[in-house]
Amino acid sequence: xxxxxxxxxxxxxxxASAAEASDPPESEARLRLLQDLALAAxxxxxxxxxxxxxxARICAFGGWSAAHLYQVAGDDPGRLLSxxxxxxxxxxxxxSLVEATRGRVLAVGEGLPGRVLExxxxxxxxxxxxxxxxxxxxxxxxxxxxxxxIPVLSGRRVVGxxxxxxxxxxxxxxxxxxxxxxxxxMLGQVVERERTHHELRRQREMLLDAQRIAGxxxxxxxxxxxxxxxxxxxxxxxGVEPENFxxxxxxxxKRLHPEDRERITTAVSRALATGEGYSVDHRVVQPDGAVxxxxxxxxxxxxxxxxxxxxxxxxxxxxxxxxAERRERELLGEQVRRAEAEAERRRLYRLxxxxxxxIIFTRGPEHVVELANRAVQRESPGxxxxxxxxxxxxxxxxxxxxxxxxDRVFASGEPYVGREVPAVRRRDGGSQEGFFDFVFQPxxxxxxxxxxxxxxSVEVTASVEARREVERKAGELERLAARLAKINRDLDQFAxxxxxxxxxxLRGISxxxxxxxxxxxxxxxxxxxxxxxxxxxxxxxxDALINGILEYSRAGRMEAVPEPVDVGAxxxxxxxxxDPPQRAVVEIAPDLPVLxxxxxxxxQVFLNLIGNALKHARRDDPRVEVTGRAVDxxxxxxxxxxxxxIAPAYHAKVWQIFQTLEARDDVESTGIGLAVVRKLVEDxxxxxxxxxxxxxEPGTTFRFTWPALAEGLTQ
Amino acid sequence: xxxxxxxxxxxxxxxxxxxRRAFQRNNVLNPLFVAGNGVxxxxxxxxxxxxxxxxxxxxxxxxxxxxxxxxLRELRADEDLRHLPVVVLTTSDDERxxxxxYKLNVAGYLLxxxxxxxxxxxxxxxNRYWTLVELP
Numbered sequence: 001x002x003x004x005x006x007x008x009x010x011x012x013x014x015x016a017s018a019a020e021a022s023d024p025p026e027s028e029a030r031l032r033l034l035q036d037l038a039l040a041a042x043x044x045x046x047x048x049x050x051x052x053x054x055x056a057r058i059c060a061f062g063g064w065s066a067a068h069l070y071q072v073a074g075d076d077p078g079r080l081l082s083x084x085x086x087x088x089x090x091x092x093x094x095x096s097l098v099e100a101t102r103g104r105v106l107a108v109g110e111g112l113p114g115r116v117l118e119x120x121x122x123x124x125x126x127x128x129x130x131x132x133x134x135x136x137x138x139x140x141x142x143x144x145x146x147x148x149x150i151p152v153l154s155g156r157r158v159v160g161x162x163x164x165x166x167x168x169x170x171x172x173x174x175x176x177x178x179x180x181x182x183x184x185x186m187l188g189q190v191v192e193r194e195r196t197h198h199e200l201r202r203q204r205e206m207l208l209d210a211q212r213i214a215g216x217x218x219x220x221x222x223x224x225x226x227x228x229x230x231x232x233x234x235x236x237x238x239g240v241e242p243e244n245f246x247x248x249x250x251x252x253x254k255r256l257h258p259e260d261r262e263r264i265t266t267a268v269s270r271a272l273a274t275g276e277g278y279s280v281d282h283r284v285v286q287p288d289g290a291v292x293x294x295x296x297x298x299x300x301x302x303x304x305x306x307x308x309x310x311x312x313x314x315x316x317x318x319x320x321x322x323x324a325e326r327r328e329r330e331l332l333g334e335q336v337r338r339a340e341a342e343a344e345r346r347r348l349y350r351l352x353x354x355x356x357x358x359i360i361f362t363r364g365p366e367h368v369v370e371l372a373n374r375a376v377q378r379e380s381p382g383x384x385x386x387x388x389x390x391x392x393x394x395x396x397x398x399x400x401x402x403x404x405x406x407d408r409v410f411a412s413g414e415p416y417v418g419r420e421v422p423a424v425r426r427r428d429g430g431s432q433e434g435f436f437d438f439v440f441q442p443x444x445x446x447x448x449x450x451x452x453x454x455x456x457s458v459e460v461t462a463s464v465e466a467r468r469e470v471e472r473k474a475g476e477l478e479r480l481a482a483r484l485a486k487i488n489r490d491l492d493q494f495a496x497x498x499x500x501x502x503x504x505x506l507r508g509i510s511x512x513x514x515x516x517x518x519x520x521x522x523x524x525x526x527x528x529x530x531x532x533x534x535x536x537x538x539x540x541x542x543d544a545l546i547n548g549i550l551e552y553s554r555a556g557r558m559e560a561v562p563e564p565v566d567v568g569a570x571x572x573x574x575x576x577x578x579d580p581p582q583r584a585v586v587e588i589a590p591d592l593p594v595l596x597x598x599x600x601x602x603x604q605v606f607l608n609l610i611g612n613a614l615k616h617a618r619r620d621d622p623r624v625e626v627t628g629r630a631v632d633x634x635x636x637x638x639x640x641x642x643x644x645x646i647a648p649a650y651h652a653k654v655w656q657i658f659q660t661l662e663a664r665d666d667v668e669s670t671g672i673g674l675a676v677v678r679k680l681v682e683d684x685x686x687x688x689x690x691x692x693x694x695x696x697e698p699g700t701t702f703r704f705t706w707p708a709l710a711e712g713l714t715q
Numbered sequence: 716x717x718x719x720x721x722x723x724x725x726x727x728x729x730x731x732x733x734x735r736r737a738f739q740r741n742n743v744l745n746p747l748f749v750a751g752n753g754v755x756x757x758x759x760x761x762x763x764x765x766x767x768x769x770x771x772x773x774x775x776x777x778x779x780x781x782x783x784x785x786x787l788r789e790l791r792a793d794e795d796l797r798h799l800p801v802v803v804l805t806t807s808d809d810e811r812x813x814x815x816x817y818k819l820n821v822a823g824y825l826l827x828x829x830x831x832x833x834x835x836x837x838x839x840x841x842n843r844y845w846t847l848v849e850l851p
Contacts, residue, residue, distance in 0.1 A: 511729050511733050512731070515736065
């Protein structure tokens, strides 16, 4: 569609040039109109207000009697929507037009407004009937003689069209056309402002809606200022009202959970120092004590010199999520606990059922069996227990008084514990005696009344019998020990009496041989004299042997009262008793202990060992060393000689009674000394030993341990 | 002063001989009575065969029928004989025998083989005892 340049309608350009040539009074009116419109445009807060003023003033100025506004559709710049904004000098005369225009939508180029939208210029139709504008001709029928369209402009963009009507033809006024562009621009500003305003408000509302829906608050803090701008949602998150909460840093901190405060102050200080933002999860305590979980993020905005100028941040209320997670965890935990409890219950039931002990639950004063585990079922095969009174199901239990016991437990509420109770069990037609440990535990209901009994019984026959066997054996052992002790005593007695009785005839022989020697002193020579000598010699040896037996038997009867014994002194006394030969040396270690022990046996041991060492030295400079040392809580003493030594083959033999290693005619010895030593030492649970190997080095060391309490060491 | 009478209770002939030889060799002329056991000894004492005046009883412990200790017990229980001094002769130097004998109030304890010196000392002691007893 092209502009009707060749026809009458005048364009704004032409009108403007014409206006410049107009008279001063006319330009003055024009100026006043523009001023009025500018005032109205500035003052108006809404478009309708500004438009109303503009329509009225322009009608008055140009002789129009009606005005109407079309607005460009917000979503389609190619369409005009009729508005309800009218200025009508004569509403009756235009009723038809108003009716026809209501709700009208015009496309680009359609009707006068469409043409103005298309061209962006004002258009004056002096006589509608002669204009080539189809719609206007229709309007002519509705009493329209002339029409004027003025675009409402936002920059170059048409945002609306104001149309003016006159009932009769009206010649184009170049003055008005000349200022139409100014008018359009001024009114366009109003439209634009309102649209911007609307848009801003819409966006802001959207943001707030979004924040509210998301539980998302925001804030902004001008560094240095003591106020922080909070979004409404932030107040909600903090549970405070904007009217009575002063949003500054201190009151913000005060609302944080005490445990989280330090993390926030650290994060803020760090953000201000480094210019880097932060992201912290923390809690907020609302005034009513409710705790909210909040995820806060902030970043630092710097001024043009790079210094932190503002801190802007968001706070996201994640309480629901946190609590949902917690609930989920709890739910999960609850499920796990329930599963565990169930597993535990099953385990207990299995334990109960498979327990090696017999367990029965009874209920009521009749002791009706509620539950019996497998051990019970094994004990009473083929007997139906469940649901029957115990005494009826197991008559033997009643006969042996167990039902009476149950009655007592049920009545008194006191548990019964029986240890090793003898009981007869019937099985396979026969009966068998055994011993049982019983526990009858009353079971109480919630009200504390006994309503059942837990019977727990374990057969202990085997252990009772085993213990009786052990006791029997212990008794036997005791009797044996007593008998042995008596035998030992008898033996001692025997040795004593025997040696005594042996001695008497021996003395007789000794006397008789001596008298023979005396009586025949003058006549006895040669062989007979030597025979008599040998006879008396053998008598002496026999006497020594008998003395040995006596000594040995006495060793077992030596009094054994412990006393503090200075072993060093004891050894010295013993050596004096032996009276060693001239050149003999007996060296006694200086560190022998003082022991709490019977004196006589220890003295006897040293006497025999040292005596032995000297007797068997086979040299005229015998040397004996006596030493001692503590070993594992007892004392070990050694008697070492420089004699010929004892071959290892004979080590065991020397301890035996009457065993000597040399012919008695060479070294008169009974072979009793070491046997006595061993007896004395071993009677005290000590040990004897020999170290000697003549093939390697001469000398023998006799060692023995002497269990005794050591009082200390001698100096 | 009468000589000291000696009653020897000894079952072993060699031991009796031993005492007799010692007496002979040392010219001891005291009357010597010999009993083979306690029963015999008691009978001799009670029958008056052995004077109970100025008497020393030499007592062997090991004897058949009634041994020395049993004899001592009997002697100490006898109102007429309880004052008699007894010296025990024995082969045993066992403590138990010694203590048993001393409990029954013996004047001495001689270990066999008995030397004449021991005898002489014992006899001298007992003699002094009787002298004291006889003092008016």
